[in-house]
Amino acid sequence: MPANKKHLESSAIQRFLKITAGFFGGLLLTVTFHLLFMYYFSPEEVFTTMFATGYLLWAALFIIAFLFDNGLKAWGIYLALSILCYIPYLLNSPIA
Helix, strand or coil, rough: CCCCCCCCCCCCCHHHHHHHHHHHHHHHHHHHHHHHHHHCHHHHHHHHHHHHHHHHHHHHHHHHHHHCCCHHHHHHHHHHHHHHHHHHHHHHCCCC
């Protein structure tokens, strides 16, 4: 049974932005989210659970990217959250 045309994305650019935001932006957010946990908790414990939770979070973020109306909004939110999760490393990194 074919999909209803009114529910499909009509713009190829928006479709591309949503796919890349879900794949690459979701992966970036997943990694920085786990880095945030490694900053506050034991890195060994977070790293061992990251194999399962990382995939589940990435898959959920991939699907959530398609719920946005605009692909640029998905990219913006994913990048903003990634930077927010990475801030503890930026503030405490040694300056060479």
